Amino acid sequence: MKRRDFLQLAGMGAGALMLPTYLFGKSVPLDAPHSVLDARASKQLADVALNTARSQGASYADVRIGRYLNQYLFTREDRVQNTVNTESFGVGIRVIVNGTWGFAATDQVTPDGIKKAAEQAAAIAKANAKLQTEPVKLVPVQSYGEQEWRTPIERNAFDVPVAEKVDLLLSSNAAAMQEGANFINNSLFLVNEQKYFASTEGSYINQDIHRIWPTFTVTARDTASGKFKQRASLSAPMGMGWEYMSGRQQDKIQGPAGLIFYGNTYDQKEDAVSAARQAKEMLTAKSVKPGKYDLVLDPDHLGLTIHESVGHPLELDRVLGYEANYAGTSFATLDKWKTKNFNYGSKIVNLFADKTQDHSLGKVGWDDEGVKTKRWDLVKDGVLVNYQAIRDQAHIINENESHGCCYADSWSSVQFQRMPNVSLAPGTEKYSMQDMIKDVQDGIFIIGRGSYSIDQQRYNFQFGGTLFYEIKNGQVTEMLNDVAYQSNTQEFWNSCAKICDESDYRLFGSFFDGKGQPSQVSAVSHGSSTTRFNGVNVINTARNI
Known part of the structure; x- marks a missing residue:
């Protein structure tokens, strides 16, 4: 790990400790224009992998060209702690040779780089085959030809200005603090997986996948006793765009004791206010009888x-x-x-x-x-x-x-x-x-x-x-x-x-x-x-x- 990457991770806060390793792709500007994989160019590159695998004796091969965009924002009370915006781009090639799996990957997304990776995958399969006791058995799959699929979103969260996202996080923090919270950590995770899949069975599939997760933790403290209680957000990570943050009234479910539950959209500011009230209430709530x-x-x-x-x-x-x-x-x-x-x-x-x-x-x-x-x-x-x-x-x-x-x-x-x-x-x-x-x-x-x-x-x-x-x-x-x-x-x-x-x-x-x-x-x-x-x-x- 590079020193810059280590320092970047260390500054993200506790919620970032479980972030996936592919976070450490190439850093890109926060305002970088959003684009998607070109299906025609991807097909040409995929065919290089498939043809090379066949020439190396593969009875089956598949290739995944992937572009992974990750944007994470971290705030605490009235300040931004960190912003992360990365792109990871490369190719993974999987083959079966002599009844055995082989896999190789490269970030050299060129015909020559892909050819070398396919050859390496085949060589690994051949080496593994010396130890394989039973050949891989694949159940059939339909050949789908050229296909596309996209997460049905109303607004691409990556296209939303970072200032708008930060304003929402900080205004939610302020609302919680005004309601009596002593601390609040508030984060936003955005992921866009762009994946092009192709196989020797005739499928060429281009997919554009979006996910969003707003999350916070509110802390209330009793200064006299030193006790504290925390209430986490009631949001759910979703396969949606920025529309999830709209907090539409029709998506809310009213529960007992003034509780509000969220369905297909989420009202972060409202939840943060409720969290502050409930965290304070926890400080004096009675302990359960087993x-x-x-x-x-x-x-x-x-x-x-x-x-x-x-x-x-x-x-x-x-x-x-x-x-x-x-x-x-x-x-x-x-x-x-x-x-x-x-x-x-x-x-x-x-x-x-x-x-x-x-x-x-x-x-x-x-x-x-x-x-x-x-x-x-x-x-x-x-x-x-x-x-x-x-x-x-x-x-x-x-x-x-x-x-x-x-x-x-x-x-x-x-x-x-x-x-x-x-x-x-x-x-x-x-x-x-x-x-x-x-x-x-x-x-x-x-x-x-x-x-x-x-x-x-x-x-x-x-x-x-x-x-x-x-x-x-x-x-x-x-x-x-x-x-x-x-x-x-x-x-x-x-x-x-x-x-x-x-x-x-x-x-x-x-x-x-x-x-x-x-x-x-x-x-x-x-x-x-x-x-x-x-x-x-x-x-x-x-x-x-």
Whole structure:
């Protein structure tokens, strides 16, 4: 790492510590004009890679030409801490020679540079083939010819003047401070992935993908005692443009106790004001009494539980043990799936994977193997029915096509199986958040993400949250502190008793979901409506330190 890059990273603040490595592309001016990959020129370069791979004995080859734009803004109270604007541009080439994978990448995006990378990929495959015991088996994929797909956006966030973005962050900070916050860190992450994919099977696919994530943390302090409390933003990373920041009234959901929840757009200033008030309220809120409670979980909270207890354990490579050395394995082993009656959750639990969900982080037209994306069931009526698989895995679970969930976080990274959007289907009957709370006699309403812990098999876990409210006799009464719940994946999903209808359905997301060695990140969303889980064990985190 260059000294300049190190100093740049060090100045970004705590929220920047998990940024992907491809952040360190070439720095470009903040006001650089926004452009996209030229499909015609990309096709000519792709053909160089494919033809070279064939000449080196490849039975299959694909090439990804990628241009990755990243813009990150960091503020604190009344000042800008840092601005980052980078571009990374290069080519990744993957081949099968002698039944074995080979991969190479280059930032020399020229015919000669691409030819050399293709030759290197083939040489690596030939070397690997000496140790390969079983040839790679790819399920078929359709040839799509020349195709284009773009994230449907109303306003490109990269075209919005930086001054306008900074004004929004700083005005939100000021509003929180005026409401009594002592500190606020406020950040904005923008990503544009421009990817051109081509393969020897005849697909030439150009995609332009946009993602946005505004996030802050508000801190309130009691000067007398020295205690402090924090409230994170209730935003969700989204596959959208600048329109996500418009905070349209029709996208807001009014909850109990004056709570406001956000759907397809987000009002940052309003959320910052609420955060300041709630952080102050936390300072005097009572500590929870441990015991069994009915939990009402907001989608912004439940999304993380879905991610950890459903998304990860149903990744087929994890099930097969490929991640054992790094991130663990899975309790949801193939023998359980083969019984066709493994009880993952209650009968109302329907969990599905979907790379086509509107506004989701994982929405694309085709994955990084040129497979058209789709929706499929993972858990149907509480029973485990499928996993997440790509072209060289699908035959293991008797599938005749890939699920379209292959992804690489950079042109320089090899693509592999990544989590698609994994979501809980909403209830089928009309049922609102208010209806749900009325039906709870002794419970806790949990909102937003907090600390969590889950074991290597994604089975035993503990989850916290951002905000906690006591529910007594069908009414939200007062705020609580020090709440976390403990369960295991099967027990938890079998305690699922009620799910609100589609009108309450919202997305949670993660910009930087890590996996693999060398580690890669991906962006993924998880949707749900407000959901109730009965009789879950709640602990007091202050007493369990």
